[in-house]
Structures are given as C-alpha cells and as structure tokens.
Amino acid sequence: MVPLSWYIMLSAVVFSIGVIGFLTRRNLIIVFISVELMLNAANISLVAFSHYLQSIKGQIMVFFIITVAAAEAAIGLAILIAFYRNNPTIKVDEINLLKG
C-alpha cells in the first residue's frame, strides 16, 4: 500500500517541474506542456485524495479537468498556429507586442 504522502509529494514534484519549466523555458510549446504538467499534478493529488477518502467525487472532477485541458490544449495550439502565421517565431522572448 502506497501511503498518501507519496502521491502528494509526486504531485508537488510534478507541479514544481511544471512551474520551473513554465518560468525558464523559452520555447512556447514547452511552456505549453509545462502548463499541462501543472494541471496533471493537480489531477494526481485529486485522484490520490479520492482514493484515500473513498469518495468518487475527486475522480469525477479529474475527468472534467482532463476534458477541459484537452479543449484548452486544442484552443491554445490553434492560437499558437494563428500567431505563428503572422509572427514566424515561437520564442517567448520575441513575443512582446504588449510591451509598455
């Protein structure tokens, strides 16, 4: 039996990797994947708690999140492609049109 804290730690590690990837990487695709990592870290902790508490609610929530994440990924990539057609770059540093 794997204790709950292991799951939570895994979730925290995955989340931190996501955050650090999001903050440090310059490639927009990687940044995007990092966001997905953070979402999935949340999913891990939800499933873990659901199992621990013997409640199905957490797992239902996870399905919702996966669905939303899929839709979000589709829209995000679509925006990215639309952007790329106008500005042929995927480097985050060069995407600074909103600079004050």
Next chain:
Amino acid sequence: MLEYTLIPLLPLIAFVINIIFGRNYIKDKAHWVSVPAVIGSFVLAVAAFMDVQSGKVININLYRWIVSGDFNVPIGFLIDPLTAVMLIVVTSISSLIFIYSIGYMHGDKGYYRFFAYLSLFVFSMLTLVMSNNFLLLYFGWEAVGLCSYFLIGFWFDKKSAANAGKKAFIVNRFGDFGFGLGVILVFLTFGSLEYTKVFSDAGSVIGKTISIFGYEVNTITLICLLLFCGAVGKSAQLPLHVWLPDAMEGPTPVSALIHAATMVTAGVFMVARCNPLFSLSHTAMTTVAVVGGVTSIFAASIGLVQNDIKRIIAYSTVSQLGYMFLALGVGAYSAGIFHLYTHAYFKALLFLGSGSVIHALHDEMNIQKMGGLKKYMPVTYWTFIAASLSIAGIPGLAGFFSKDEILWRAYAGGDAGRWLWLLATIAAFMTAFYSFRLIFLTFHGKFRGTHEQEHHLHESPSVMTIPLIFLAIGAVASGWVGIPPLLMEHGDRIGEFLAPVLGPPKGEGSHAEEWMVMGLSVFVGLAGIFTAYIMYLKKTELPYKIGEKFQAVYKLLYNKYWIDELYDKTIVRPVLSVSEKIILGFFDAKIIEGVVNGVPNLIGAFSQRLRKIQTGMLSHYAVAMALGVLVIIGAVIFLK
C-alpha cells in the same frame, strides 16, 4: 407716481428691441424704435417736472434689490428739484440728438447698433439721476461708462477709435475705484445707502475720524474726496481729463450727447446731490474748487492752439466742467447745476454744428483746411454763432447768466475763491478766443480744402438742421430762468427752484463788486472775440508770428502739456512692462502654466518609469504570478 418709472424704462425697452431684432429685422428703421421712446421719456420728464414744481417730492422704492443682513438696497427713485432739472436736460438734449442722428448716421452699417447703445446710454443716465441710493447711482455711473466705451469705439474697425474707447474706460476706472470705495465707506459710516438716511445723519458724524495706516482722517472728508475721485474721472477733470479729447473718435452725436451734454455732467450732478456731505468738509470743498478752477484754465489754454474741430470743443467742455466744479466747490451748488443746464444746450449745439460741418466736408476735421463755409451752410453757421456767443458770455445769452453766476460766487467765496475767480476770468477770455478762432477759421475767409470737397459742399438735411435750431433756441434762452437778482428781482428762478435741495448760495459782496465781476466777464468775453477777429480775419499772419516768437509756449500748449506722454512714460509703459514681464512672463508662464502643465508632466514622468515593468515577456509575468502565489501561501502559513 409709478408712471415716472417709465422715464428710464422706455429707452431700456428701445435698447432691448433694437439689440435683439435690429440686425435682422429693424435695420435702418431703428430710429422708429428709439426716437419715440426717448421723446416719451421727455414728455414724462416734463410731467415730473411740473409735479415737482407744484411742491411734490417723489421718493419711492420699487423693489428690494439686495438684502443681506444689515445691507439693504432698494431699487428706488427720487424725483426732487435737482433730479427734475437733470431729467429735463438729459431727455430734451437726447431727443434732439437722436433726431439729428437719423441724418448723421444715415447709411452706417451699424445703424441699429448705434441707436441701441444710444438708448442704453439714456437709460443709464436717467437711472443715475433718478436713483434714491448710492448703489443704484453707482450702477448708473458704471453703465454710462460702459455705453461710453461702446460708443467711442463704435467704429471699432478703426484702431484709433478702439484705442480711445479703451482709454476712456481705463481712465474712468481710476476714478471709479475711488468712487466705489467712497460708496462702501458711506455704508460703513451710516449703515445705509439711501440718500435720505445718509444726508439726515450727516451731521452726527462730524468730527469722527477713521484710521488709515495710523493716520487719523476725518470720515466725512475722506468720503467726499473718494466720491470726488469718481467725479474727476467721469467729468474729465485734471488729472484724469485725458480720455475726453480722445473720445472724439466716436461719432459726433455721441460726442454731443455723452461727452458734452450728459454723461460728463454726472460728476457735477453727483457732487451736487451729495452737497449735505460736501458742505461739512472744508477740505473737500476746497479740493473741488481748486481742481475745477485749475482745470478750467488748463483745458482752455490747450484749446487755444488745437486744430481738430472736435478736440477744440472737447477741451472747451473740460474747461466748462471745471467751471461747474469751481461753483460747487465754493458752495454755489445751484450755480453749478445752472451752468450744467445751459452748457448742455450750447455745447450739444456746438458739437452737432461741428458734426454738420464734418458731414459736409466728408470727415475732414482739421480747421486749417476749412474756411468760408458761411455761405454754404447758413443754418449751421448761425446756430454755431449763437452757441459761441453763449459760451463766450455775451449778455443776454444763456452762457452769460450761468458763467457770471459762477464767477460772482467764486469772487464772493473768500480768499481762495478770489484767486480761482481770477483763473476763471482768464479762462473766460480764452474761451471766447478759441470759440471764435474756430468760427473764423471754419466759416470765414477762403475755403482751404480740396476742390472736390468744395464741389460737394452743402447744407445738412433738415433732420439735422432742425435739432440745431431747437438747440440754438436753448443756447439763447435757457439762461433766462437764472437772471441774477442784481438785474431782475426774483429773476433767479432756477436758484430758488433748486434751493430746497441745494441750499441758498453762500458768499457775501456788495452790489458794486457784483457789477465789477459782471462787467469784467463781459469785457474779457468781448476782448477774446476781438482778439480772435484781429488774429484770424484781419492780420492772418499774426498767429504764425506769435507762434514763432513764443515757440516754447506754443509747443507746450499744442502738445497738451505733454500730459499724455507723461502718463505714457510713468503709468502706461511701466504697467505694460510689468504685465508683460512679471504677470505674463513670470507669473502666468511659470506659476500658472507651471502648475497646469506640471501635474500632467509629473504623472507622465512617473508612468514612464512604471511602464518599464510591463516588459511584454510572458515569463516575467509568470514569475510575478508565482512570487505572488508564494507570498500568499507564506502569508497563509506564517501569519495565522
């Protein structure tokens, strides 16, 4: 009684109608609105005069204008003998001048505007003379000043006219500032602005003093001097006379109405109205008399050598106003008002006559370029003669009676009066001289203008000559109500009529002295005319010789004692340079604009710094977000 309210209201209504509908609808029929209105005022004024003559004094409050604590000012009218005389003078002269203007202003593009302002002026002047309190007087006072500004600058597209209008307004401000302070001081002293209250309480404040910068000043004297400041400005006395000659830039009917017959007499009227106050202050009275006496000779001496027909008459006005103040100053209030009344007729006549000449010569005003107009313009010529004889003080004519009365009262008015009498007598000589110099140069001799002008010479239309004839009757006959008792028992009807308001004239003297004064004044008048005759008709080279010989004097007089230049150097230029350098250059540019522009500049500069954090880099925002989350988590964990 209430119908007398219409006396000022009729011209006001005419003004409103003309100013609103004039431009688009009434246009060159504006006189159909204004002339009946002012004639209506005249008829009512005569009715009021009759009422007053039968012994009634009308004093009604129509409306509570301002109420604030103890400060209570009504709009109210007082019609007593003094007001009645003024009403007759103002409305009769205005009526004639309005009619004259129909001819003179014919075809002017501002015709309706002219009649509108003229009506507004008559309204203001009537309010001024009819008011029963100081504040309404002040209102009328400022309103006539405003109208004067409008009318002097009537041809505002001419720069000199626009400047003259400004000059008149600004010079008057100097006097009116004092006048305003005087009115305030009246209220502070008496707690009321109504004449009846103020004048009946005047005795109770004798000897009271007021402290100014540590000096104790007699309150009554101070009030009188402050009020007199206003009179000096409005009535163009030394040292604020400079605006009146320049005011001749306005159309001639305006010069006649405002700058000879009515507005400039407001100062005289006001001092006469306040005679219960002035009589209590010897200092103020002496000041009035000296200013008047000195101005009379000062202005007359300038008039001797001027060449602009209207300016000569303007200086003559200043000089005659000086006479009136001299009379007021020696306590002969009714003599001053009497002269005001006769002067109004002959001076309006002189101006309208000169207007007729200018009209015939197509705006030529230099008398050196006139001459020989007698045979072309007989009506103008003979009425001009009547007015000039009157102003020169030829026995039997209006000017003789009033001027003689003033000279006699000055002579009888003690030591200072004796000196002022001497000045005034010399001024009388000058008056006769310059009046007839004007006549001889304008109407006699050969025509000195261009051929084209000569070809077009013509007498003015009858709408202009008929008012001249009426005024000539006034210039001859208006003095017959004030024949001195020396010549006719109870001849001084106007003096007796005014006595309830102005009191009996002061001063003692024997009959012999009175004959002497009268004889001398007639003599100097005739001598003046004779001298002018010799110099300008017989030996025409004489003026040039004299001018050569006394070049310094001639230049001094011709340049009007350089008063304008003096004011320009000492007041106008410093004020202008202070305005330009300090007000405009420093205060306005640095302080006002500094604040106005400084605030947005500061915000702008701050934003410039602040916008640096808006890098547009996604990762920077993400860091900020992550740090924010950390801070919140930290707060949740550690700051329970």
